[in-house]
Amino acid sequence: MKVRCLIIDDEPLAIKVLEKYIEEVNDFECVGSCGSAVEAIQFLSEQPVDLIFLDINMPKLSGIEFLETMKNPPLTVITTAYREYAAESYDYDVIDYLVKPIELPRFFRMVNKVTSRLKIPSKIIPAQETDKV
Template identity: 50%
Template sequence: MKVRCIIIDDEFPARELLQSFITKFAHLELVGSFKSPLEAMAVLQNDDIDLMFLDIQMPDITGIDFLKTLTKKPLVVFTTAYEEYAVEGYKLDVLDYLVKPFSFERFMHTINKVGDRLSYKHVVNDFQALSPKEETKNFMMVKADHKIYRVKFKDILYIEGLREYVTFFCTNEKIVSLESLRNLEQQLEKHGFMRVHKSYIVNIERIVAFYGNQLKLDNVQKYIPIGKSFKEVVNKRLVNS
């Protein structure tokens, strides 16, 4: 399977370096290389792009602001000379963050992440085609350790996120997967889960008590914090449910 990718960077040497790295991978197909986000708009709207290498500091519009405008988003890798934007990239569900100048070895690490994310997406899509309808499902597929786990919703106690990885804390196991809490939040909300903190999603059925800025879950020794921006929603959902 070809991974169709584009480059958006206002610096010619940076575009040249990325192009040279991309050509070393037979499964990567460079669809276009652009010096501004505006030049890339038509390709993003009309073609199926899997991966976008996006600079942050550009004259017309920053990569961060441009990414926020997109409704159809490919996997995104930020390429920048400024490390301080890493947190913002994490909030936008960016797959990886390459700090210039980066080596070929570091670029290869990014491409491995891309392969893991796209492989997981295709496996899950194929499996879901044979699975019950979304509203009747009682499980989800989780890729970890080069395996696909079939995890029942009722067995998930909570999920903790750390950058591009998440940890599923289940009744009998712990699973670490390359995923984002933002994607999981949208996927799990209809199955009785709730985002309570920038780093935590909990199974509502497992909540046994809450007070102040903490939640107590069944069979969990630690207390789960409630983030300030989530507190009002948590209170409404738990008190009014």
């Protein structure tokens, strides 16, 4: 079983780095990316996902507002440059909170949380580069 991941972020560079990180994990698969929460609502109505990587500060609808609109959101990892939303995000049962720039070792710790929650063994491929979001 592959963990189907969706990236929701208005920064193209952040999306690229997360896609690269996801490729490093055998059990994870990026099935799409959305540049806004509004776009993600449409995507999720058409395709189920297991995990979303969600930026907070986006135009029109913030990541937190997006979570408020969902009845049964997939597992959610917040990916943001803002530390101040961390406590509030846990009101929405997020599985982790990654502060940009995200370092690969920290990403892998999040992977362990996700695979533990989903009760699947993780087979992380060691990365060759140390890119950051």
